[in-house]
Amino acid sequence: MRTSVIVREVGLRDGLQLVPTFLGTAQKIEWCCADARAGVREIEVTSFVPEKIIPQFADAVAVAEAAKAIDGLTVAALVPNFKGAARAMDCGVDKANYVLSASEEHNRANVRRTTEESLADFERIVAERNARGVGTKIVGGIATTFGCTLQGEVPAARVYEIAERLAAGGADELVVADTVGYANPAQVRRIFGRLTEIFKGPIYAHFHDTRGLGLANVVAAVDAGITRFDASLGGLGGCPFAPGASGNIDMEDCVFLLESMGFDTGIDIDALIALRAEVQTWLPNERLVGSVAKAGLPKTYKPKQPQAA
Amino acid sequence: MRTSVIVREVGLRDGLQLVPTFLGTAQKIEWCCADARAGVREIEVTSFVPEKIIPQFADAVAVAEAAKAIDGLTVAALVPNFKGAARAMDCGVDKANYVLSASEEHNRANVRRTTEESLADFERIVAERNARGVGTKIVGGIATTFGCTLQGEVPAARVYEIAERLAAGGADELVVADTVGYANPAQVRRIFGRLTEIFKGPIYAHFHDTRGLGLANVVAAVDAGITRFDASLGGLGGCPFAPGASGNIDMEDCVFLLESMGFDTGIDIDALIALRAEVQTWLPNERLVGSVAKAGLPKTYKPKQPQAA
Numbered sequence: 001m002r003t004s005v006i007v008r009e010v011g012l013r014d015g016l017q018l019v020p021t022f023l024g025t026a027q028k029i030e031w032c033c034a035d036a037r038a039g040v041r042e043i044e045v046t047s048f049v050p051e052k053i054i055p056q057f058a059d060a061v062a063v064a065e066a067a068k069a070i071d072g073l074t075v076a077a078l079v080p081n082f083k084g085a086a087r088a089m090d091c092g093v094d095k096a097n098y099v100l101s102a103s104e105e106h107n108r109a110n111v112r113r114t115t116e117e118s119l120a121d122f123e124r125i126v127a128e129r130n131a132r133g134v135g136t137k138i139v140g141g142i143a144t145t146f147g148c149t150l151q152g153e154v155p156a157a158r159v160y161e162i163a164e165r166l167a168a169g170g171a172d173e174l175v176v177a178d179t180v181g182y183a184n185p186a187q188v189r190r191i192f193g194r195l196t197e198i199f200k201g202p203i204y205a206h207f208h209d210t211r212g213l214g215l216a217n218v219v220a221a222v223d224a225g226i227t228r229f230d231a232s233l234g235g236l237g238g239c240p241f242a243p244g245a246s247g248n249i250d251m252e253d254c255v256f257l258l259e260s261m262g263f264d265t266g267i268d269i270d271a272l273i274a275l276r277a278e279v280q281t282w283l284p285n286e287r288l289v290g291s292v293a294k295a296g297l298p299k300t301y302k303p304k305q306p307q308a309a
Numbered sequence: 310m311r312t313s314v315i316v317r318e319v320g321l322r323d324g325l326q327l328v329p330t331f332l333g334t335a336q337k338i339e340w341c342c343a344d345a346r347a348g349v350r351e352i353e354v355t356s357f358v359p360e361k362i363i364p365q366f367a368d369a370v371a372v373a374e375a376a377k378a379i380d381g382l383t384v385a386a387l388v389p390n391f392k393g394a395a396r397a398m399d400c401g402v403d404k405a406n407y408v409l410s411a412s413e414e415h416n417r418a419n420v421r422r423t424t425e426e427s428l429a430d431f432e433r434i435v436a437e438r439n440a441r442g443v444g445t446k447i448v449g450g451i452a453t454t455f456g457c458t459l460q461g462e463v464p465a466a467r468v469y470e471i472a473e474r475l476a477a478g479g480a481d482e483l484v485v486a487d488t489v490g491y492a493n494p495a496q497v498r499r500i501f502g503r504l505t506e507i508f509k510g511p512i513y514a515h516f517h518d519t520r521g522l523g524l525a526n527v528v529a530a531v532d533a534g535i536t537r538f539d540a541s542l543g544g545l546g547g548c549p550f551a552p553g554a555s556g557n558i559d560m561e562d563c564v565f566l567l568e569s570m571g572f573d574t575g576i577d578i579d580a581l582i583a584l585r586a587e588v589q590t591w592l593p594n595e596r597l598v599g600s601v602a603k604a605g606l607p608k609t610y611k612p613k614q615p616q617a618a
Contacts, residue, residue: 291521
């Protein structure tokens, strides 16, 4: 029996966030459907951010509702604030991923409030979910956990404090993000090791490959007991601070890594590679990254049957 | 006190091996000198292969002799056979890296003999070194340790047997290579773990990043007690079987990884990045890879003083 791990697609959210071309709603929905056919069990399908801030997500409601119709798929959406969370609940998404930054400076730049104010909003969102009596899980996302391009060091003690506050505030899950690609495997083992003691629910690791350490950090997180990872098809999504640099870890390579190590992702890599080629035709100006799609799978790779979604 | 690790430059050998443009001897020597100034302690500077097979290494003697003149630098050279090893010893290199394949099919394709015949040659080379009474270390290199594009699976038992034979035959060191980028971290921990029991001298890990797992494999090898790594400046050196795919792990990223984790490489990454830019002007048709050179070092990275070479 192989250990089951989750690789969640975030290309439709984190990947598309910086893409200037509006990707059609039909194509976004086809992307979700093809992911699900490839065995992907969970997708962060959109962001409930104001349309005037990120026009790419103007169709958030349509995409979320279509994704919810896919049998067996867990549908997550990013929510930057109370209003976004309320919209996500209106759509009946399975998870509202609320994100705040462990870096004060990053939080202020990103959502124009202090981390404390963001934590207070998180509690209001949980209260709203409880008042509505709906099943939407409220997820606490911690950005810039491993350092910040604005303030530099982010004290690990602050990260642990935020995780405790999110736990006390009713977070169903955590997403712990290396938003700017600063993390290294030693730090990842240390911080995730402590976080698994603080927070007993599911913890997702969200790594960026900006400085090449993304997959090494995945292995380090596995060592610390993490079995849930965010990744983006074709590594879509660059870094706004470093032209040409990578963003999210590449999903095909991440699945290849975990399957090669003996874990069960349920995902058919060849199907991902075919989808990646299709997404590239939709977004011809975006540079996709990742190695397995270029080099091919090893002769020694034993493809597994995708599990029924 | 940080633990010291060695990152050996192999760009001048493995990197240049497939480059069709002849890189001038003066530039190769400047590359060695600049590496040494950046704190690199060891370089595989050339290959003593017949000029008619790889014209790039027609200047092997000149490059090796110039590198030997660099104060404090350990000079290694690849040798494919007895004749190459004799030439390497003539030049007084510190190490002759003799390579054979754990995959029979790969060995036959590469050096047109069986792995057993290659092992017998290895013993002749050691005997020659002993007869000469010179200080050249004879290094046993095991290619296709983790699988082979020709024969597929390479039994780990065969790898261990070869390591035992090399140890018994007088190998001063081993280089254990994932020649085709098939290795995964679980396999790396297992195989290097066993090899450190079999072979008590220094073991170098030589990873290719063909399928994106190169740096994850470095971390796995560190876990197994390995502290010596081959890497190539700018990741120079593609894979002949996969156009556009990466070859050796990128040296700047490898140094960044190890320094970030708290190890002491003695290498100044900024100096490597400057050298990389210079090498790119020498080889404008080669696509260099690597992430740190593009994205820049994190604000949280604490540069270390290079050790005196």
